[in-house]
Amino acid sequence: MGKKKGWRIGLIALIILGAGVVAAIFLALGPPDLLAKSETPDFCAGCHVMEAQYEAWSHAGAHRRKLCVDCHLPNQSIALHYLWKSIDGIKDVLVFYSGRVPERIEISDHGEEVVQENCIRCHEFMVARIDQQRLCWQCHRRIAHRGVGVMQTR
Numbered sequence: 001m002g003k004k005k006g007w008r009i010g011l012i013a014l015i016i017l018g019a020g021v022v023a024a025i026f027l028a029l030g031p032p033d034l035l036a037k038s039e040t041p042d043f044c045a046g047c048h049v050m051e052a053q054y055e056a057w058s059h060a061g062a063h064r065r066k067l068c069v070d071c072h073l074p075n076q077s078i079a080l081h082y083l084w085k086s087i088d089g090i091k092d093v094l095v096f097y098s099g100r101v102p103e104r105i106e107i108s109d110h111g112e113e114v115v116q117e118n119c120i121r122c123h124e125f126m127v128a129r130i131d132q133q134r135l136c137w138q139c140h141r142r143i144a145h146r147g148v149g150v151m152q153t154r
Contacts, residue, residue, distance in 0.1 A: 038089070044068045047092070049101045056145035063143065071118050072111065084114070107144075119143075 030038075037043050045054035058064060063071075073088070074080045095101055107115065112135065119136040120127055127136075137144040 038085075039067055039069050041068050047096055049096065049105065053105065053145040070122075071115050074114050075118060075121065 041054060041057060044050055057068070069081070069085065073084050115137075116132075116135055120132055
């Protein structure tokens with residue numbers, strides 16, 4: 001009788017473990033297509049606090065064909081991309097639902113580094129002969145989702 005009881009406990013533990021693994025995978029990847037949907041600008045604009053950035057992006061020339069994640073997440077590797085997507089996503093959800101969204105959204109220091117690296121990655125042949133320490137959007141102001149001039153002359 002002891003063996004049957006041990007076998008049942010083992011089976012129950014295995015079922016619970018399996019259910020836990022399935023639940024973890026579901027939570028990690030979300031409902032079907034959530035991962036793909038969360039890469040779209042429409043998803044990013046779903047929060048009303050991002051409406052101004054979305055409107056500026058949608059009128060920003062060639063970059064209208066880029067996704068928010070193309071510029072705002074590291075793209076050196078898939079693992080790094082999804083790690084930071086998770087970190088930034090959790091942070092954004094916490095800030096939004098805690099009611100601590102700033103009046104004017106500013107990019108973080110880490111965000112600036114990521115965007116600068118992505119600008120250089122995409123435009124490496126054009127920027128090979130210029131000072132890459134200067135942030136691209138200091139001249140190309142419309143890239144920063146605000147500003148009226150395309151190019152600053154000084």
